[in-house]
Amino acid sequence: MNVLTLIVVTAIVIFLMGIRIVRPTHRGLIERFGKYNRFASPGFNWVFPIIEVLYQVNVTEQMVDAEPQEIITNDNLNAKVDAQVYFKVKADENDVKNCQYSVNNYQWQIVNLARTTLRNIIGTLTLKSANSERGKINAELHKTLCEETASWGLEIVRTELKEIDPPKDVQETMNKVVKAENEKISAIDFATATETAADGQKRAEIKKAEGIKQARILAAEGEAEAIRLVNEAAEKYFTGNAQILRKLEAVEKSLENNAKIVVPANTELVNVIGEMAGFLPIKTKEDKR
Numbered sequence: 001m002n003v004l005t006l007i008v009v010t011a012i013v014i015f016l017m018g019i020r021i022v023r024p025t026h027r028g029l030i031e032r033f034g035k036y037n038r039f040a041s042p043g044f045n046w047v048f049p050i051i052e053v054l055y056q057v058n059v060t061e062q063m064v065d066a067e068p069q070e071i072i073t074n075d076n077l078n079a080k081v082d083a084q085v086y087f088k089v090k091a092d093e094n095d096v097k098n099c100q101y102s103v104n105n106y107q108w109q110i111v112n113l114a115r116t117t118l119r120n121i122i123g124t125l126t127l128k129s130a131n132s133e134r135g136k137i138n139a140e141l142h143k144t145l146c147e148e149t150a151s152w153g154l155e156i157v158r159t160e161l162k163e164i165d166p167p168k169d170v171q172e173t174m175n176k177v178v179k180a181e182n183e184k185i186s187a188i189d190f191a192t193a194t195e196t197a198a199d200g201q202k203r204a205e206i207k208k209a210e211g212i213k214q215a216r217i218l219a220a221e222g223e224a225e226a227i228r229l230v231n232e233a234a235e236k237y238f239t240g241n242a243q244i245l246r247k248l249e250a251v252e253k254s255l256e257n258n259a260k261i262v263v264p265a266n267t268e269l270v271n272v273i274g275e276m277a278g279f280l281p282i283k284t285k286e287d288k289r
Contacts, residue, residue, distance in 0.1 A: 017049040026056040027089075027096045036101070039093040057096050061088040061157055064107050066114040068163075075126040080165040085114050085145065086157040095153030103152045110149065114159070117144045127166050134161050 021044060022028045028040025032052045040054055047054050068082040087110060089099045099106050121140050122130050130137065141159045149156060 014049055015046070018046045018052075020045045020047055020054045022054075022056060025058060025060045027059055027091055027093075029055045029057065029096060029100060031055065036097065039096070055100065057089055057099060059089045059091045059096070061086055062107070063087075064111050064114075066111055066118065069115055069118070071119050071122045073122060073127045073130060074124055077127045077166055079122065079127055079130065080163065081118055081122060082162040083114055083118060083141065084160045084162060085110055086159070087145075087149075087154050088157060090153055090155055098151060098153030103149075106149075106152055106154060109152075110145070110154075113145060113148055114141065117141050122164070127164075130164050134164075137161050 020028070020040065022040050022042045024042045026042065028045060029036060030038045030040055030045070030047055030052055032048070037052065040056075045054065063084055063086050066083040066085060068080050070078050071081050073079055089096060089106075103109055118137075118141060121137055125133065125137075138159050138161055141161070142156060145156045145159065
């Protein structure tokens with residue numbers, strides 16, 4: 001009984017010692033006597049204690065820093081360059097095996113490969129083009145890492161160029177150049193705006209002058225038309241009436257000067273004055289007969 005109990009207890013202890021739990025973020029490789037035996041999926045797994053060992057591999061996205069380094073650009077300037085690489089181990093069995101058995105310490109290998117690749121890429125560029133072509137550098141770095149790590153069971157998600165810092169004196173010179181270019185652009189914009197405003201004012205003055213000119217033309221045309229109408233009226237009505245007016249004025253002056261007027265017999269005084277003034281004589285009753 002004691003022996004049986006000992007066996008049961010030993011079996012329970014061995015079973016408990018062999019329990020392994022793999023998280024969803026990991027995959028496992030089980031080795032027996034140092035040789036790969038089987039793949040461990042997320043969840044409950046059991047290994048034989050002492051004989052078998054479970055190695056867990058993280059399959060989530062990870063990031064490594066390529067660490068800052070001095071790189072000589074194509075125009076013989078030293079630039080401080082740093083980059084980050086985002087990657088993850090593929091979750092299938094073969095890729096998990098490759099990341100452990102095909103490469104030694106894949107994270108360290110990725111860092112060194114990224115540093116070497118950056119030196120090769122930026123060494124062919126000038127400092128100015130390297131700063132303006134960050135997207136191109138990232139694309140080339142990503143492409144090279146994908147090709148070189150294809151057998152490592154990794155997926156290079158993306159690469160990010162963190163900084164390309166020139167020497168301090170070069171940076172100051174570049175800042176002065178950028179400042180001068182910005183001031184030049186501002187001056188051009190100001191001149192353009194001033195020219196536009198002057199052009200607008202000029203057009204406004206022209207429109208105003210054209211309006212005054214048109215108003216004067218219309219006023220002159222109106223005055224001419226008024227003069228024409230007055231002349232027509234004078235020609236039509238004033239000529240005969242002017243003669244009558246002159247005769248009336250002559251009669252008035254004669255009467256004022258006590259001039260003697262001889263009135264024929266049987267003649268109305270009104271008719272005499274009318275004839276003197278140029279009016280038709282008033283007809284009497286006898287004339288009507």
